[in-house]
Amino acid sequence: MKKLLMIGWKTLMKPSGYYSLGALVIGGFVAGVIFWGGFNTALEFTNTEEFCISCHSMESNSYEELKTTIHFSNRSGVRATCPDCHVPHKWSNKIAAKIRASKDVWGWVFGTVNTREKFLVHRRSLAENEWRRLKANDSLECRNCHNFDYMDFTEQSDRAAYQHSTALASGEKTCIDCHKGIAHQLPDMKGVEGW
Amino acid sequence: MKNFNLAVIASLLVLAVSPIMYSLNANAADKETVNSVATLRDATPIDVQKEPNRIPKVVNKDIKQGRNYPMQPPVIPHTTRSYEVNKYNNKCMSCHSRHRTEKSQAPMVSVTHYMNRDGNFLAEISPRRYFCNQCHVTQLDAEPLVENTFTDMHSLMKQKTANAKEH
Numbered sequence: 474m475k476k477l478l479m480i481g482w483k484t485l486m487k488p489s490g491y492y493s494l495g496a497l498v499i500g501g502f503v504a505g506v507i508f509w510g511g512f513n514t515a516l517e518f519t520n521t522e523e524f525c526i527s528c529h530s531m532e533s534n535s536y537e538e539l540k541t542t543i544h545f546s547n548r549s550g551v552r553a554t555c556p557d558c559h560v561p562h563k564w565s566n567k568i569a570a571k572i573r574a575s576k577d578v579w580g581w582v583f584g585t586v587n588t589r590e591k592f593l594v595h596r597r598s599l600a601e602n603e604w605r606r607l608k609a610n611d612s613l614e615c616r617n618c619h620n621f622d623y624m625d626f627t628e629q630s631d632r633a634a635y636q637h638s639t640a641l642a643s644g645e646k647t648c649i650d651c652h653k654g655i656a657h658q659l660p661d662m663k664g665v666e667g668w
Numbered sequence: 669m670k671n672f673n674l675a676v677i678a679s680l681l682v683l684a685v686s687p688i689m690y691s692l693n694a695n696a697a698d699k700e701t702v703n704s705v706a707t708l709r710d711a712t713p714i715d716v717q718k719e720p721n722r723i724p725k726v727v728n729k730d731i732k733q734g735r736n737y738p739m740q741p742p743v744i745p746h747t748t749r750s751y752e753v754n755k756y757n758n759k760c761m762s763c764h765s766r767h768r769t770e771k772s773q774a775p776m777v778s779v780t781h782y783m784n785r786d787g788n789f790l791a792e793i794s795p796r797r798y799f800c801n802q803c804h805v806t807q808l809d810a811e812p813l814v815e816n817t818f819t820d821m822h823s824l825m826k827q828k829t830a831n832a833k834e835h
Contacts, residue, residue, distance in 0.1 A: 630728050632730055654757075659759075662756065662757045
């Protein structure tokens with residue numbers, strides 16, 4: 474076994490005796506493009522709602538709840554899919570999110586939230602993860618669609634206009650501070666600020 | 669005896685037929701009113717699927733509306749779409765509870781809502797008052813199906829004193 478490994482290592486370490494440098498460079502480049510394209514395609518595939526709700530626990534809990542909210546069905550027909558809110562758009566952050574999300578695979582394998590009851594038990598900590606993220610990045614995933622600069626306060630109800638033009642405008646609050654449970658049902662909110 | 673039997677049969681016959689006759693008469697007389705009763709179906713025949721009415725918008729002006737009678741639960745002047753009131757949360761109370769009204773400037777729920785049925789005060793809203801929508805409802809921007817002729821006590825009393833002065 475050790476001998477076999479040594480043969481492989483020696484082959485890798487040897488300079489190319491047969492292939493031209495050009496072939497290696499061009500071949501390496503093409504292979505790189507294919508690899509990168511494939512990687513991104515696979516990554517994008519994991520960034521679709523279809524992929525998210527291929528798990529039972531996502532489909533029958535998160536997705537079912539989303540269906541009743543304004544982020545699913547509304548007057549203008551624009552809707553948010555899972556990754557719109559749960560995956561950062563920026564590449565480096567997206568990779569970080571994906572690495573973090575690999576923990577979900579563990580949960581899936583061991584059925585951490587595979588029933589409604591278990592899901593409800595974990596809901597508070599799951600929600601807190603998302604609140605923490607959105608609080609830390611100033612509700613970036615909200616702002617990917619809802620741009621403060623183009624908000625027309627005159628189109629909002631009086632209360633909304635007041636809050637948005639004061640607390641939100643001054644940066645004292647961010648979207649998630651008030652808008653919790655807008656796409657899924659809330660956990661037990663005991664002890665949460667503002668409840 | 670025979671005469672008596674005849675009388676009994678005749679009277680039974682009258683008794684049996686009279687409701688039918690009455691209803692026939694009533695049908696003829698009430699046909700107009702029956703068909704004009706205001707319903708969501710607008711008197712569409714039973715075998716026809718009615719084109720549904722437009723769903724009216726919820727009034728969202730945040731302007732308090734007057735009460736129609738002394739004990740009327742105040743109506744909600746804003747939308748409550750997807751407000752959760754369940755065993756985990758009460759979204760209404762996140763603004764209207766005693767310790768939130770300073771921040772929210774929303775009307776505080778009355779002290780009676782913190783009392784149990786024996787009149788003892790509880791720290792939290794009483795379970796029997798928990799489901800706000802049982803009494804407090806949003807208002808729709810819709811024409812009433814039937815005219816409301818309700819007159820509240822104050823108007824009645826005003827009228828009474830006005831009448832008394834006239835005489």
